Amino acid sequence: MNLAQFARRGYVTEPTPLERLDNFSAALGNKVTVYIKRDDLLPGCAGGNKTRKLDFCIADALAQGADTIITCGAVQSNHCRLTLSWAVKEKMDCHLVLEERVKGSYKADGSGNNFLFNLLGAKSVKAVPGGSPMLEEMGKVAEALKAQGKKPYIIPGGASNALGALGYASCAQETMEQLFLMGVNIHTMVVPSGSAGTHAGIVTGMYANNTNIPVKGINVSRTKEVQEPIVHKLVCETAKLIGIKQEIPASAVDCNGDYVGPGYSLPTDSMVEAVKLLARTESILLDPVYSGKAMAGFIDLIRKDTFPKGSNVLFLHTGGSPALYAYTDTFK
Numbered sequence: 001m002n003l004a005q006f007a008r009r010g011y012v013t014e015p016t017p018l019e020r021l022d023n024f025s026a027a028l029g030n031k032v033t034v035y036i037k038r039d040d041l042l043p044g045c046a047g048g049n050k051t052r053k054l055d056f057c058i059a060d061a062l063a064q065g066a067d068t069i070i071t072c073g074a075v076q077s078n079h080c081r082l083t084l085s086w087a088v089k090e091k092m093d094c095h096l097v098l099e100e101r102v103k104g105s106y107k108a109d110g111s112g113n114n115f116l117f118n119l120l121g122a123k124s125v126k127a128v129p130g131g132s133p134m135l136e137e138m139g140k141v142a143e144a145l146k147a148q149g150k151k152p153y154i155i156p157g158g159a160s161n162a163l164g165a166l167g168y169a170s171c172a173q174e175t176m177e178q179l180f181l182m183g184v185n186i187h188t189m190v191v192p193s194g195s196a197g198t199h200a201g202i203v204t205g206m207y208a209n210n211t212n213i214p215v216k217g218i219n220v221s222r223t224k225e226v227q228e229p230i231v232h233k234l235v236c237e238t239a240k241l242i243g244i245k246q247e248i249p250a251s252a253v254d255c256n257g258d259y260v261g262p263g264y265s266l267p268t269d270s271m272v273e274a275v276k277l278l279a280r281t282e283s284i285l286l287d288p289v290y291s292g293k294a295m296a297g298f299i300d301l302i303r304k305d306t307f308p309k310g311s312n313v314l315f316l317h318t319g320g321s322p323a324l325y326a327y328t329d330t331f332k
């Protein structure tokens, strides 16, 4: 893959750490050796996966002459926090549209990411009911701004279009290079699967590099049957954008919907256990909505002997810890 053919802003200046988790592996009976890719430590306010995607999306916005970014997400959206964070650095205005997927969950003066929307100076935050057509809602904001002479650019939820997914195709390449230098051969890579850009980018990058390493997505909102075609469609679009000749089959996409619990952003006991276990063994913070549920799935799969005994398995930590502070009651 030649990803240097695409303009980016240079937000990702060096590889994120790839660490072996000895204490965590031991707590799970040393059935496998767990490694973690620390994308929670990416640059951008409080880190997390969206920085890799925004590196490409904001370059495109600037190339198109935009002075304003509009994006959307859930009420505790890490994507909104990071889009706002990079807009601040670029001296661009940023407007957020928040989908209240759980009724009553939006609080203008809420904690976690919500607090950071205000602190970082979002130009406007508009909450709309769950199920609202978010592209249309962002379009309305764009029209109003254009009428004021602004040049807005809309980034879709999670920056999960082909341009954004390039960030995770590049992460796959970066990860393979690190594993080579460390002399570590991994059996499987496990990633959270939400708006799909992260999962799709990793699958595209792993496939295009002929790694033969299976990628397991752990869903945070949808069933396996619904999520897999969404991820695969984005894989195909991303591969086309990069210019990958071979077709990436639907069988390269594997989503597990068993750890969503009662619904998106709603806590589960296994998420709480996963967040506590990683914090208390490795001093690494997950989040309650994405990386916590994905880790809960990963732990369960290890306990169920899904991976060969003694193998190396890699978890992609996509960040999100600011959301923990909006869930303190859940951890009491």
Ligand SMILES: Cc1ncc(COP(=O)(O)O)c(C=O)c1O
Pocket: 048, 049, 077, 078, 079, 158, 160, 192, 193, 194, 195, 196, 197, 198, 199, 287, 290, 291, 318, 319, 320, 321
């Ligand atoms: C912390 C965190 N992890 C994982 C994800 C899921 O990534 P994606 O939306 O690319 O599937 C998100 C999405 O918002 C996130 O904020």
